[in-house]
Amino acid sequence: MAVDVNSVLHTGLVMSEALFLVLLVLAVLMFFDRTSWAAGLALGAAAMTRPIALPAFVPLALVMLMRGQRRQLVLFLAAFMLLPGIWLVRNWRSFGTPGFTSNGGFNMFYASAGALVAEQSGIAIDSARVRLVSEHAAELEGDNPLRVASAMGRIGRRRIGRDIVGFAGLYCRGVARIIFGVKADDMILRITRPEMRLSLARKVLRSGELGGGVRAVAVGLAGIELLLTFTVLAAAVAGLWRMRRDPEAWMLFVLAAFFVLVASPLTDGRFRLPAMPLLALLAAGALRSRPRGLTSRVARLS
DSSP states (O other): OOSOHHHHHHHOOOOSHHHHHHHHHHHHHHHHTTOHHHHHHHHHHHHHHOGGGGGGHHHHHHHHHHHTOHHHHHHHHHHHHHHHHHHHHHHHHHHSSOOSOSHHHHIIIIIIIHHHHHHHHTOOHHHHHHHHHHHTGGGGOSSOHHHHHHHHHHHHHHHHHTTHHHHHHHHHHHHHHHHHOOOTTHHHHHHHOGGGTTSOHHHHHHOSSSOHHHHHHHHHHHHHHHHHHHHHHHHHHHHHHHTTTOHHHHHHHHHHHHHHHTTTTOOOGGGGTTHHHHHHHHHGGGSSSSOOOHHHHHHHHO
């Protein structure tokens, strides 16, 4: 996923998922190991890799507070803010505004508002984005990326506010596609039929343009991915139920849900990836015959 050979060869694209997942999982494992400064440093590095991780410190900090580990909490927060704090100061000095990233505004404008306009108008999302830029060109003038992103965020929220019900339906469908969408077949389709790699499964199944062998491999990989996803989800629910009085289990659940919910209405199955190792740790709670604390389980697994 992170170093997709075909993407590198054809588009020069190297994705950040693998590095982000390594840092995120390392932060969680260090948290369970009670090495709070290392957990904070790893989580801060994860936020630098993908800014979506910036709010992820909240559930970890709350669990530390519930444990009464005030010294560990201070160390965690100080280490977490080290790299993002340096980046904030850099942006303030470079652009005159204390923004961490332009991603939020761009996503609100192009992904959320763009998807809503496409849904309302019955046009492709690329055309909807072009329309949005054309309609709001005056508000998007300037070469300061943080100020432009801030304007995009305001415009996106304004457009969504005009049709909250419509966006809610779009958002819920997006969440379902993130959870149950597949990506394992992506490399096969990227090589054979690049135009179909983001198609719905029924289109791939019914396509007469794919050879029988290619379709069988693509569908087989997608089926394996779905089976693994359902298995992890079911085991995670069982683990959460067994450890329902453990705040650390709820911390993992909240983090996993956050990464899925915040990605919608983007519908790419790869946005499920940050949640999967967290759900797998929860699933470990269903493997023991007697309930134990999650910290001791993770220590045994690692």
